[in-house]
Amino acid sequence: MRTIAVCTQKGGVGKTTTVANLAAAWGSRGQRVLAVDFDPQFALTRRFGIDPSDRLTIADVLESQLIRDRTAIPIGKAIVRDVAPGVDVIPAHRRLSDIEITLVQAVKRETFLRRALRGETGNHDIVLIDCPPNLGLLTVNALSAADEALVRPSANAAPRATSSPSPRGCSGSATKLSATNAACGWPARPRRIAGACSGVPSGP
Numbered sequence: 135m136r137t138i139a140v141c142t143q144k145g146g147v148g149k150t151t152t153v154a155n156l157a158a159a160w161g162s163r164g165q166r167v168l169a170v171d172f173d174p175q176f177a178l179t180r181r182f183g184i185d186p187s188d189r190l191t192i193a194d195v196l197e198s199q200l201i202r203d204r205t206a207i208p209i210g211k212a213i214v215r216d217v218a219p220g221v222d223v224i225p226a227h228r229r230l231s232d233i234e235i236t237l238v239q240a241v242k243r244e245t246f247l248r249r250a251l252r253g254e255t256g257n258h259d260i261v262l263i264d265c266p267p268n269l270g271l272l273t274v275n276a277l278s279a280a281d282e283a284l285v286r287p288s289a290n291a292a293p294r295a296t297s298s299p300s301p302r303g304c305s306g307s308a309t310k311l312s313a314t315n316a317a318c319g320w321p322a323r324p325r326r327i328a329g330a331c332s333g334v335p336s337g338p
């Protein structure tokens with residue numbers, strides 16, 4: 135399973151669009167894709183026509199991990215299956231922003247999403263995580279869960295090919311990610327950082 139977090143500190147640069155399009159493209163090519171909406175704005179959830187108000191979301195899964203006496207909800211129960219060919223989605227809810235505040239007090243607070251996703255190992259070829267437009271604890275959880283980060287530069291950054299360790303327009307985010315990893319003493323995750331200025335990164 136390949137896990138990719140799509141992130142940038144800046145809002146409105148196309149993170150959600152990138153996740154939705156990559157999921158649809160890879161799903162239609164026969165990959166089993168899980169798209170995780172990890173943004174309290176739940177734009178990806180809406181993009182796939184899902185109403186998060188009447189179903190389990192990633193917020194419920196994380197909340198169940200946070201409350202000591204409650205049995206953790208397996209992440210599989212929050213999956214909405216086959217929203218597009220080959221594509222499953224875990225919806226988000228605006229309560230995710232409250233969960234982020236609660237996470238601050240938690241032990242191993244950066245590992246909640248990574249631990250939740252362990253239950254899905256083997257069921258999908260690719261997991262795409264749509265991050266909020268900041269480097270807060272939700273994004274840190276996404277990066278901790280990911281093998282790769284796809285950093286959308288802002289629209290005014292010059293286009294450049296993908297796969298550079300510090301693509302133009304992404305260097306600020308890349309530096310912050312490395313610094314965050316180092317400050318927290320984590321193993322170097324994600325292993326690869328790519329910029330996505332134009333086109334689609336190489337397929338799996």
Ligand SMILES: Nc1ncnc2c1ncn2[C@@H]1O[C@H](COP(=O)(O)OP(=O)(O)OP(=O)(O)O)[C@@H](O)[C@H]1O
Pocket residue numbers: 144145146147148149150151152173175177265266267
């Ligand atoms: N390659 C593109 N060319 C033109 N418009 C785009 C492109 N990608 C995304 N957009 C448009 O830009 C707007 C913002 O896109 P999107 O919601 O994907 O950004 P985002 O980074 O996820 O935003 P947020 O930070 O609020 O989550 C949308 O209206 C979307 O249709």
Ligand SMILES: [Mg+2]
Pocket residue numbers: 149150151173177178264265
């Ligand atoms: Mg978005």
